[in-house]
Amino acid sequence: MSSIKYKNVYILDSYSIAGKNEIKGSIKSYDRIIDDYYFDTNTFEDAEVKMQSIAVDNVIKKNKLEDKINLIVAGELSNQLAISNSTMSKYKIPYLGCYSACASFNESLIILANMLDCKKIKYGISLTSSHINVAERQFRYPIEYGAPKIKRSTLTATGSVAVVLTNQKTNIKLTSSTIGEVVDYGISDALNMGAVMAPAAATTLMNHLSDLKIDPSYYDLIITGDLGRVGSKLFIEILKANNIKLNNYIDAGSLLFKEEDFDISGSSGPVALPLVIFNKILKNTKYKKILLLATGSLHSTTLVNQKKTIPAISHAISLEVEDDLS
Template sequence: MNGGEQTILFNNKPRVLAGYSIVGPKEAMGPLDPYFHKRLRKDDFGQKSYEKAECKLHMSAISGAIIAAGLTPKDIDVNIGGDLLNQIITSSFSARELDIPFVGMYTACSTFGQALIAGAALIDGGYVYRAACSTSSHFSTAERQYRYPLELGTQMTPTSQWTVTGAGCTILGKEGGKIYAESATIGKVVDFGIADANNMGAAMAPAAAKTVAQHLKDTGRSADHYDCIVTGDLGVYGSRLFLELLESEGIKVAGNHKDCGEMIFDKKQRCPQGGSGAGASSVVFNSYFLHQMRSGSIKRLLLVPTGALLSKLSSLQGETIPGIANAISFAVEE
């Protein structure tokens, strides 16, 4: 690659034109509430099924971001999107309403990173002028697809994370604004042998550590080059593992690390490991972190959405859960 073994460099500073986040009621009760753009009062969003609700959520994030950028759908060349549902129906059914060319992506909760990387590369290379990069997840659609019917009222294990109900969208463009994407590291699929579908943090932490280590090696940077290294949804336990794995390679990140999954819920909200889902990094980046970059308190940020690669069937067939993490760095122009 043009920036090392796994890293690509963007030479033309593709810009972040706007970000938008929309979340469910539980997320709106968490500590990041002041930063979100829209909050639902009920997580069915007035729809007949949770899947339709997630679809409306996804579409609202894209529309919201386009409006926030002062644009109309006609100004967007491509929507690059993904979600956790089988056959990513949320993203593709949203795209059906939008009349924008659609690219569907899937690497679980790492999809948001992948979408941003693809969008930034297409703009940086001069192929498209503006891209809407969007992901979503929904607690109720994910629970019943991956685990059990909600009506069972299944208890969470101590390592379980709570799937975030939310959707986020970033509009990238050739010009406009002072925040730009400057490099990206595409992750490899890493299998640590974790087979517990209720312990995603442990499954994803090795991939996150590997991607961050490779990113620093490829760019010749130390971890403190970044004001903040932001993982997607490792949760409390996964974040600790991530930091320990990096430390074992001589890389100290602790002081400038944040995890979107860990940040989104308060300890009182009865999900001690924090949140997860393709919407987690997407709503937190598009609200809190873009705000911090705009206000100048973060100037260099490495976003590392993390994904656990499994299906209900793969778990039933006794497969372990490989992880993947994609990194993309943003900077604020001085």
């Protein structure tokens, strides 16, 4: 049993920053958009730190939560979580860093939800970010090299999202989570991350459904993090082989970077899912019950060069939206 139900965990508010690639699709309503990848700093790493700080500062200011935040849990892609660690050095707030690659956002929500549900804390912030050039340089080639992008590959999303969670009632309730297991289906191609992560997403979804004894139609929407167009098709095929049919499924990465704008599989990065969730899905009143399946490809460049197969993980979070509380 890897699923946990929550009684008192709610999402209060969020703040999103996105880059210039992210507004090419259907989502335009981010809180802030940056059109320069340096964001008036000297390095791309500094730019990502600045994005994170602005997201945290604004979400705290907007909700008048100065001195009230008990914990920040942050996760992103940089080695040793260098970006989050630098950001958090500016705050006097207890901090936990977490890493599940592109599933880090859901991991941070799970950590906070457990602390909030047992009332050990009252307000917590989940922070995530990614930056196309920080990731490109760390995982792939020098930025100015402009290594050709192939059709099965994904491009990292740029942005940062800070979300305030609380155990005071709001209209978005976090109802349950499923902690994923590491799944390795023998794929060693780091450019085909959709194929690496699809089995992990399917495994977590099946665990979630059997733990809670529900079927996929219970949700108005099941949304995966960054499987991309290639991974989404594989995800559906694996579920079909296990007699599970999805009618209410989308992939955040494919939605963020559409096929007509980018000739690749989609967008990746831990920030892709929250950007879509908080700026599109939760703004649409149609969706009341939503399952977030964040997916992470847990590869390191060293092991990929050694031709090892790539493990993947996926964590699930379910949200329930009530009509306005009034």
